[in-house]
Amino acid sequence: QKEVEQNSGPLSVPEGAIASLNCTYSDRGSQSFFWYRQYSGKSPELIMSIYSNGDKEDGRFTAQLNKASQYVSLLIRDSQPSDSATYLCAVNLISSGSARQLTFGSGTQLTVLP
């Protein structure tokens, strides 16, 4: 089992729809969770961080965290073609009681169709 797991996709949604991206992680003690967006051939950029259970909203983006079930999700409302990218989930897993440097999932490729 991968330590940080994402559906690789590709995920296609029509313009204006809600895109839902999911991520599960292996370590119940993890404390910090991030979503990065990466356009093809470019470097990742942070779009959301979340540290507590529940929802965190920023514009059209909502991150949802459920530590008991060990998943974190990203919702993109009113999806636009410019949202087409690969979305990387990153988690600071715990090893021997200490937080490790971030572990990234393999990413979900999202395509928003005009």
Next chain:
Amino acid sequence: DGGITQSPKYLFRKEGQNVTLSCEQNLNHDAMYWYRQDPGQGLRLIYYSQIVNDFQKGDIAEGYSVSREKKESFPLTVTSAQKNPTAFYLCASSSSGQTNEKLFFGSGTQLSVL
């Protein structure tokens, strides 16, 4: 403008050759990182440094070496011992290296084997 500069953008390595990837930051960040990304994969940590003259191995350090002689610079050498070096290499930095911090990425170096 503050940021991270990676060079070169493209690099070709011959059999048995060592090559060095440059990474410079002017964000006054203490922590710097090197990640490797293979096609369709997430980022894997090669090395990281939280302070000048000190660095730690990441998950895939074999065949790589780094130095941190200056706060601003964290070059990565891909040695001939790395048998499968073709990948996209990303340098990143964060303020102090705490695992809840945002990572800032450079634009990446694509390394290929001739």
